[in-house]
Amino acid sequence: MRHHVRLAEGPERIEPEWWLSIGHDVPQLRDYYRVEDDNGQRFWIFREGLFDGFNHPRWFLHGLFA
Numbered sequence: 001m002r003h004h005v006r007l008a009e010g011p012e013r014i015e016p017e018w019w020l021s022i023g024h025d026v027p028q029l030r031d032y033y034r035v036e037d038d039n040g041q042r043f044w045i046f047r048e049g050l051f052d053g054f055n056h057p058r059w060f061l062h063g064l065f066a
Contacts (some may be wrong), residue, residue, distance in 0.1 A: 003037035010034060011047075032062065 022044030
């Protein structure tokens, strides 16, 4: 499903504590955005990972606003 984004706020970066990542496989950082489409629907989405030339981050829908 696709939506045309009219307004966006963010990113708000959430990442694990650096000391937990030493020698362990921990989740990637997430950049959260609040977006609104042309119909006024509001979504909370996040991107997991960074664009670094090697990895391609993935996008997820985290929630909807009423």
